[in-house]
Ligand SMILES: Nc1ncnc2c1ncn2[C@@H]1O[C@H](COP(=O)(O)OP(=O)(O)OP(=O)(O)O)[C@@H](O)[C@H]1O
């Protein structure tokens with residue numbers, strides 16, 4: 001434990017922990033947001049892999065990729081997820097989206113217990129809200145206020161009457177009850193908004209933005225920490241690249 005009494009979980013991602021006061025405060029929900037293909041999933045895999053090296057077990061919950069895709073991606077950086085699964089240190093939970101009435105929260109809880117997870121990655125929040133009708137949730141909220149319905153327009157129908165904002169808060173609340181330190185992945189919006197749902201950046205304890213940026217004709221991957229509660233952050237824009245062992249900040 002540090003002098004400030006806050007226990008921090010090191011991401012182990014080269015150059016990142018220094019930007020957030022040494023690591024993520026234990027128990028936090030930290031949002032990773034960014035455009036397609038920028039490296040969000042690799043970030044999540046690396047966070048869990050580094051956890052295992054630190055003696056902390058992890059659970060990867062994916063709605064976005066198959067287990068096989070994740071294993072293959074990890075292998076490119078020398079991370080043998082299958083071996084760690086065999087040792088009971090890590091688990092990949094591929095959430096099926098072609099069933100209805102699945103109790104996702106119960107499933108996640110069971111798997112956290114089973115692997116003794118201290119770290120969790122949820123990939124992705126946006127896919128969860130898009131598929132909300134597949135899941136059994138304690139949520140039966142519908143938008144009944146005509147003004148709200150009007151503002152939400154077609155989106156309201158898209159989310160079948162359950163507001164994406166409410167659904168987002170619900171999931172984050174459930175994740176924070178697990179006691180794990182969580183990386184929650186979502187998508188940024190083309191119109192420059194930090195997230196597509198517009199609320200998860202406020203509802204999480206920390207926000208890390210990954211972007212492809214055009215800096216003077218050169219396209220670079222960049223990372224910036226915009227929020228980490230209880231922490232002194234360095235909000236500067238840093239570039240990053242994929243090295244042989246994953247993401248490295250420059
Ligand atoms: N071994 C590797 N070396 C260098 N770059 C790689 C390697 N493996 C993957 N990449 C890069 O990483 C990108 C994919 O990363 P990742 O799957 O983490 O992105 P993502 O942000 O999760 O994407 P999506 O929005 O589709 O979920 C690819 O576009 C590729 O350019």
Ligand SMILES: [Mg+2]
Nearest residue numbers: 040041064123
């Ligand atoms: Mg991804």
